[in-house]
Amino acid sequence: xxxxxVDGCTKTVSKAGHPFCRDHWKAExxxxxxxxxxxxxxxxxxGPLCRACGEPSARSPVGSAADDDESPDxxxxxxxxxxxxxxxxxxxxxxxxxxxxxxxxxxxxxxxWAPTERGTALGxxxxxxxxxPFVVWPESIxxxxxxxxxxTEQSAEVESSPAVSARPSAPPADKYADCRPPFPATLRTQxxxxxxxxxxxxxxxxxxxxxxxHAYERRLPIEENCLCDFYLPAGKGVYxxxxxxxxxxxxxxxxxxKQAIYAKYKLRLIELGDAExxxxxxxxxxxxxxxxxxxx
Numbered sequence: 001x002x003x004x005x006v007d008g009c010t011k012t013v014s015k016a017g018h019p020f021c022r023d024h025w026k027a028e029x030x031x032x033x034x035x036x037x038x039x040x041x042x043x044x045x046x047g048p049l050c051r052a053c054g055e056p057s058a059r060s061p062v063g064s065a066a067d068d069d070e071s072p073d074x075x076x077x078x079x080x081x082x083x084x085x086x087x088x089x090x091x092x093x094x095x096x097x098x099x100x101x102x103x104x105x106x107x108x109x110x111x112x113w114a115p116t117e118r119g120t121a122l123g124x125x126x127x128x129x130x131x132x133p134f135v136v137w138p139e140s141i142x143x144x145x146x147x148x149x150x151x152t153e154q155s156a157e158v159e160s161s162p163a164v165s166a167r168p169s170a171p172p173a174d175k176y177a178d179c180r181p182p183f184p185a186t187l188r189t190q191x192x193x194x195x196x197x198x199x200x201x202x203x204x205x206x207x208x209x210x211x212x213x214h215a216y217e218r219r220l221p222i223e224e225n226c227l228c229d230f231y232l233p234a235g236k237g238v239y240x241x242x243x244x245x246x247x248x249x250x251x252x253x254x255x256x257x258k259q260a261i262y263a264k265y266k267l268r269l270i271e272l273g274d275a276e277x278x279x280x281x282x283x284x285x286x287x288x289x290x291x292x293x294x295x296x
Contacts, residue, residue: 002016004019004020004021004024005019005020005041005042006020006021006024006027006033006042006043006044007041007042007043007044008044009021009024011023011024018290019042020033020042024042027044028042028292029292032044034109034114035117078138078139079125079136079137079138080136080137080138080139080141080142081093081127081134081135081136081137082096082097082100082113082134082135083096085137085141085142088142089151089155090155091151091154091155095154097113099147099150099151099154100113100119100135100147101113101233102150102233103146103147103150103221103237104116104118104119104221104233104236104237104267105118105119105122105124105221106119106124106135107236109133110132110133111131111132112129112131112132112133112134113126113132113133113134113135114126114133114135115135116236116237117236117266118221118237118265118266118267119135121265121266122137122141122144123137123138123140123141124136124137144223145223146219146220146221146222146223147221149219150219150221180217180227181196183196184196187200187201189201189204189205189208190204190205190208190209191204191205191208193216195216197242197244199242199244199272199274199277200216200229200242202277202280203229203230203240203242203272203277203280203284204216204230206280206281206284207230207232210295210296211296212232212234212288212293212295213232213233213234214230214231214232214240215230215231215233216229216230217229218230218231220239220261220265220267221237222261222265224261226258226261228240228241229241229242232288232293234292234293235268235288235291235292235293236268236291236292237267237268238268238269238270238288238291238293239262239267239268239269239270240269240270240271240272241258241262241269241270241271241272242272242273242277243255243271243272243273244273244274244277246273259271268291270284270287270288270291272284
């Protein structure tokens, strides 16, 4: 058995493949064990930083600054709060934070927000506000394709030209056409999603009946154009891929490319095949629990 990953713990994990001993597994579910937003190690500190990174000498200038999200224009280093990002896109800071959370870049922490591992990789850092911690970003985040696409989707803005508004226009080109399987989504699930296979119907219906919020064919929060089969905002963002056409050489190539992308960005991935589809009630709850998502 491997050792527990919480800093300073000498116990072994409670089950093979799990990161924590039994006590820290419970503590992580209760929110008393967190992953340090600076070094990514698990710790029992109350704040988003572990004891080592939380020392004044080790803390970054951003983390120790006095300004907060209520005075977003006072940071001379060009770091952007959700308020400043929202102003750029014409959104409120509340909606901006929800978009960043949906992308899996930030998570709720101590009545505020802290960056996830993916958010930290994009240059995010945590600051102490007057009432709660919040996250700041480098200016480069404004050009991030995944963020810009999410803003467009959330805003539901449709560009139109007055010159052609009086006549029907051609449907917009599907910019994700190369990412989708070469057959249409014709099967309707219980929650109204249109999916492409019987297996995806079973997965979608299972998630729906469990009350687990999910999206179908959501873009991955990366620069490359890539769609997942299912995205679960819970558990700091979890992706589900169903691999069902291994007899097709082109499909196997596409599968290998997607698996490499998930590994490259360290995204939380659950992989299902035909063997798992026939026993979802047994398999999927255990897979979800590894990411802190409980089912009925």
